[in-house]
Amino acid sequence: MTQIERFQDLPLEEVIGDRFGRYSKYIIQDRALPDARDGLKPVQRRILYAMYHEGNTNEKAFRKSAKTVGNVIGNYHPHGDSSVYEAMVRLSQDWKIRHMLVEMHGNNGSMDGDSPAAMRYTEARLSAISGELLRDIDKRTVDFIPNFDDSDMEPTVLPARFPNLLVNGSTGISAGYATDIPPHALHEVLDAVLMRMDNPDATVDELMKVIKGPDFPTGGIIQGVDGIKKAYETGKGKIIVRSKADIEPLKGGKEQIVITEIPFEVNKATMIKKIDDQRFDRKLDGISEVRDESDRSGLRIVIELKKDVQAAGILNYLYKNTDLQVSYNFNMVAIYKRRPTMMTLQTLLDAYIAHQKEIVTKRSEFDLHKAKDRMHIVEGLMKALSILDKVIKTIRASKDKRDAKNNLIESFSFSEAQAEAIVSLQLYRLTNTDITELQKEEASLKKLIEELTGILTSATKLKNVIKKELAGVRKQFAEPRRSVIEEKIEEITITREVMIPSEEVVVTVTKEGYVKRTSTRSHAASNGRDFAMKESDHLLFEGNLNTQHTILIFTTKGNFVYQPINELPDIKWKDLGQHLSSIVQLESDESILAVYPFENFDADASILTVSQYGQVKRSALKDYQVQRYSRAIKTMNLKKDDSMIFAGLVTKETELFIGTNHAYGVRFPIEEIPLTGLRTAGVKGVNLKDKDFAVSAVLLDAEIKQDLILVTQRGAAKKMRITEFETGSRAKRGVVMLRELKSNPHRVISVHGVTGGEEIILETAKNIRLTLPAANLKPVDRYSNGSFVLDESSDGKVLDVYLKQVKE
Missing domain, CATH: 1.10.268.10 (Topoisomerase, domain 3)
Structure with missing residues (x-):
C-alpha cells in the first residue's frame, strides 16, 4: 500500500508564532516560574515528591543522589540528568536557600562557584522542614495528574505546611517573564500569615511590623526600607545589599578590613579577585594584601591595608566598585491560578492562606x-x-x-x-x-x-x-534573622585623598609625549641630572607633586587628558618614560601643548584656549574634574583643519595677547571671552588676513612686568615692551610687530611673555638647538625687525621655539 504524502501550505509567521506560543506557555507554567502556593518549580516539586515516594526522608539513612535523579527522570521529569541534579544540589546549598529542603553528604559546591561532586559520589535525603512541605500529601489534599507516560501519578502542588515561596524565595527566567523573590525569615513570614488571617485587610505598613524585609542565607546588611515597602506593595522594588565588614587595628599603625558576610548570590572567589585587581591595577594603592581566610567555622575575608591608609575610605570605594555591595531588584512573579502574576505581599499571603484552607x-x-x-x-x-x-x-x-x-x-x-x-x-x-x-x-x-x-x-x-x-512549625523551625535591615540607603562619597596614599614624587612630561612619575629617592640619587629623553625631545613639564594630585595635559587636537598622578607609571629618573598614547588613545598627528598640575579643582579659575584660526574660549576649572578619563576629552570644538595652539590657566590674569604668523598682535581683556562649557568652539579672538594664522598667545597680569619676545623663521629675535600694544577689543586685526619686507619677509614662529629670568630655545630644520637668555635682548619698538641670532642659510629655518625657566 502506497503512503500518501500530506502537507499543509501555511505562512511561516503563523507556524512560528503558534509553536513559540506553545513553547512559551510551557516554560512559563511548567518550568521557570514557581507556584504561588508551594513556592516550587516543577523540577523541584518532582525531586521532593520522588524522594518522599521512595522513602528517602529525614528520619532514614542517606541515599545516593544518582538514584534519586534516576527516579525523577524515569518517573516524572524527562529531561537531562544535569538539570535535575543541579536543581537538587541548589536545594541543599545553605548559602543559596534559607531553609535547606535537601540534606546532602559530600561536596555540594561552594560560595566560590565550585561545581559539586558528580551525583554518583554524593548522598542525599529530605530535610526535616521538607517533611512539612509534603505532610498530608497521602490524604488526598492535593490534585494528582498522570506523569509524562501515564505510568504513574504526580502532584500538581505540594501541601506546603509553611509559606515556602517567601521563606526560600525564587529566581528564574522564562519567555517574557522573570522572577526574583528574595528569601525571608520563617518566623516573620508565619507571623505575617497569622496577622493576615486575623485581619484580611491588613496593610503593608501593618504587615511590615512583623515581616521586616528579606533575610538572606548569607546575611549581610540590607539598606532601603522604602524599596522593601514598594516591592511589597507593587511586586517591584530595589534594595541595597552590603557586606558585613569590620575594621580591625594592626601593629605599626596599620588597619585591616575583615568581611564576615557577603551579599546574596555573589561569587566569593570572583569578588575577592575583583578586589585584588583594584590593587594590582593601581586603582587602589592603599591595599597591601587580600586573603580568603574562610574555613568550616565561617566566612572571613581579610583586606590588609598599607600604613596610614584610612580603612573607612577604602571600604567605601570597595562598596561602590566591587560586589561587596550590590543592588537587589524585587520582581515577584509567580504562577497564580495557572497564570504568571506580579504578586504583592498581600496576594502572596492570601494565595498561601487559601491553599492552606483547601489543604486542611x-x-x-x-x-x-x-x-x-x-x-x-x-x-x-x-x-x-x-x-x-x-x-x-x-x-x-x-x-x-x-x-x-x-x-x-x-x-x-x-x-x-x-x-x-x-x-x-x-x-x-x-x-x-x-x-x-x-x-x-x-x-x-x-x-x-x-x-x-x-x-x-x-x-x-x-x-x-x-x-x-x-505556630507548631514556627516553634520547631524558626531561626534568628541573619540579615540586618537599615532604613536608609547610605550615600557613598569617595575622596581621592582617602584612596591614595600620600607620596611626594617628581612628575615629568616631554614635548614628544613621554610621561612618568619618579620617586624623590630616585631623583635625589641622580641629583636631578641625566634625565632620560630622546635627543630630539625636550622637557615640557617637571614638578614636585603628590600622588593625590592630578595633571591636565592639553593637546593640539583640542583635547585634554585627565591624569591622576598615582596612576602614572613609576619609572626611574634615568629611564625613558611611558608614552601618553599607551595610557590614552591619541591621533597620530596629535601633540602636547601644555601641562598643568592641580591639587583639586575648587579654585575660582578657568582654562583659556586659543586655536590657529584665532578662536578663543574659556571654561571653568571645575568642569575639568571628570569621573571617566580612559580617553582624551574634548576641550575645544575645532573646525576640520584647525588646531589648538595654546592652553593657559587663568587665575588673576586680566588680558590676553595673541600673535599671528604675519606679525600682527592683538591685546584685549579676558572678560570679553565668555565662560562656556567644555565642548564649545569659542568666539573669535583675532581677525586674520588671508593665509595668516595665530601662532602664540600670552596671558597678561597687570601686577607683573612682562615683555614679549618674538622669533621669526629667519632666525631673528626681538624683545618688546607690552606697552607697545594698546588694550583694544576682541576680534580685531591688531597692530604690526615687524616692519613688512617685500622679499623674503619675516614670518613669526612664536611670541613668548618673559619676566627676564627665562631662556628661549630655538630649534632649526638642521637639528641645531640654540639657547638665548631672555635678558640678553634689549627692548625695541614694534617696527624693528630685531636682530639675527641664527643664520637661516647655514643653520636652517627656525621650526620651533619654546621657553625654559632657569633654575636658581
Missing part, C-alpha cells in the same frame, strides 16, 4: 470519611460481640467465607463491611475485654468526627487549626 479542608474530609468508616466497623463488632454465640453458630453453619458473610448480613442485618470485619476477626479477640476497647475507640471516634465536622462547617475552627499548625 480536604485532609479533614479524608480523615472524617476514614473515621466514619471505622465507626461503622466498630459498631458492627460491638453488635457482634453482644450476640457472639449466634454469630459463631451462623459462621460454623456456613460453607465458606462468602457464605458466612451472606448469612451474617441476612440474619443480623450487618453491612458488607461489618460482615467482612467479623469473619476476619481472630479468635483471641473474642474475649470480654475487647468490648471495653471498642467502647473506648467508639468514644474517641465520636469525638474525632465531631471535631472534623466542626472544622468543615465552621470557618473559625478551620482558621484556628491552620494557625495552631503554623
